[in-house]
Amino acid sequence: MDLSELISKISLVIFDMDGVLVDTEPIYLKVEKDLIGRYGKEIPSDLIERIKGSSLLRSMKIMLSELGIEGDCEELVEEERRMLRDRFENEEIKPMPCALDTVNWFSSHGFKIALATSTEWENATLILSKLGIEDYFDHITTGDQVEESKPNPEIYLKTAKVMEVNPASCFVVEDSLNGIKSARSAGMNVVAVNVRRDIRDEFLKLTPFVFNSMCELLDGLLKIRGACE
Incomplete structure (x- = not known):
């Protein structure tokens, strides 16, 4: 399955936050x-x-x-x-390169957008508000709203349940091995971004979709024609 085929099968995109959307x-x-x-x-x-x-x-x-x-x-x-x-x-909080453009790509193509972060609510909302992106998401699940931490799948399963979307129709964007294991255990499709070359093979054991950066993922999305029509 290539990226275009994968995108055509999903309805909810769930982003991790730290290291995926924000440089924290x-x-x-x-x-x-x-x-x-x-x-x-x-x-x-x-x-x-x-x-x-x-x-x-x-x-x-x-x-x-x-x-x-x-x-x-x-x-x-x-x-x-x-x-x-x-x-x-x-301290200044900066978005990761191409992160907001990637979120906007999915939003403009009609996908539901959610956030599932191990960061606790107080800090997560502070970070998002400093960047002015708290309204980008249809739902936010934080680490203090679940009993078990990633790599346990609870945070992703809870997000899908709240959004009333089958886990198989979810597309998760992660940057950590724990996050990818969490999403996979939840039965979701997952891509890895911002992966260092020296540990790339560890990520490839868990997902075939491994990108050096969010910009590389965005480039792949921009090449898709008609996948969401």
């Missing part, structure tokens, strides 16, 4: 490194990929366990939450 992953990484650095530890690159896309709590639990740190997980998560809020309020 470096902020998360800086805060996590600051917190973990207090214990004289560094976060290996492979561990960064394994926690990417998950909730703050799940990510912190994994980091403490993997790095042998005996810190109080809930206290660290609460501090991380405050540190992130401060940065989101005071």
Whole structure:
């Protein structure tokens, strides 16, 4: 199945937020490194990929366990939450290249648009409002509205249920292995964007649709003729 055929079969597009629509992953990484650095530890690159896309709590639990740190997980998560809020309020938040044009392409072709992010509601809405794009979405599901974090499929299944769309008719845009596993477990079609070349093969094991950037995905969409007519 090529991209054109896939697009012709879907009615709801669900975007992840961090690293897909907004360039906030470096902020998360800086805060996590600051917190973990207090214990004289560094976060290996492979561990960064394994926690990417998950909730703050799940990510912190994994980091403490993997790095042998005996810190109080809930206290660290609460501090991380405050540190992130401060940065989101005071630092410039930029959209990822071609992200908004991609959302607009789907919207202009009549697709329903939703957001499913592990970021909690307070921070997610702050980020979206700073960019003026909170009204781009027909529905938003955030990490604190579900019991289980990605890679569990709950957040995507809940989004599809609210939107009254069969999971098989959903098209998910993700940038993390946890997010892709979540969408696939929900029975949805998923594409990966902003994937580093050195880990591309890991993504290809989960989906044949792997793009180096959102601009590459948008270029593929712009070449489609009549898929949505």
